[in-house]
Amino acid sequence: MENAAGWDTPMWHTTGFRLIKLGELAQAATAAVFAPQQITSRQFHVLSAAASMPTPSQKELSRVLGVDPNVMVGLIDDLEEQGLARRERNPRDRRRYIVTPTEKAERILEEARRSVARAEEEFFAALSEQEVAVLHELSGRLLTSHPRVTKYE
């Protein structure tokens, strides 16, 4: 088997191990992608999810993103401080907030999405377009075949 850049663990030949390492690699890559936008990948996901939901409460965001609600508090705090999101009370249920991305956040999201697209191209440069499609499909099927990792549902 091939073994170019230091992947010489006995576990190298197991597929599960490769998936774990590949996940770490992708994680590191995405972190680097968002650095120029001055946001973390977590923040990007929160904003992205909030922008796609009608009246996102912190609880709903927690559930969707698999993040503990008490962590979401700090996440939204930071977004507010950076002027990327606002907390408005939900008039239908005054316990809940509606987390709303600001216009500044919308602009950053737009730019970030383009960066993600570029980064993906680069990340998968070693694979043909067709192979990436296969990987995409297999990953999706594998994920949906398993119960979710996180709680907070």
Place this chain on the structure above:
Amino acid sequence: MENAAGWDTPMWHTTGFRLIKLGELAQAATAAVFAPQQITSRQFHVLSAAASMPTPSQKELSRVLGVDPNVMVGLIDDLEEQGLARRERNPRDRRRYIVTPTEKAERILEEARRSVARAEEEFFAALSEQEVAVLHELSGRLLTSHPRVTKYE
């Protein structure tokens, strides 16, 4: 696209995101695999790597596994306390240890390897044998196409 069990993030359609989640999933699955053996996946990797090297020093194990040397100290400490590894001074270089798995560790490794094989079958149950092979190969190519995530080389 399909969307069975709560994977309804806007990022769901990006391959990188799927790889991250898949890595987390695999991580959780392997942790569960080793629980009956009373070891962590980290410990398994250390023992497995040590068993495959002629005179493994802690530094070498750190490099191979991508773990900080000062973390390796605690890892080996735990293994010693559990009677799974011994530290012997390397007579060629008395600064170094030779980390040697005990017989108990060898037995556990053997058993654990079988568990891993079973777990992989289960984990990839949603895919055909051929598809798993494809995933294996693509993952490998992708990993070797990137510089390693970790330092300590």
Place this chain on the structure above:
DNA sequence: CCGTCATCGTTTCACTCCCAAACTATATAA
């Protein structure tokens, strides 16, 4: 209307994990 219970957001605490820096013992080279 009122009391009870559930839910949302929040705070706090304990715990783990990681990295950087300093320290020791030993090895290597001038």
Place this chain on the structure above:
DNA sequence: TTATATAGTTTGGGAGTGAAACGATGACGG
């Protein structure tokens, strides 16, 4: 011998996480 480098260790700070408790609000049954 002296100076420098390396292996292993210890320590401290910072980040992330989960459990528990709390105040505010809502839902519901009497």
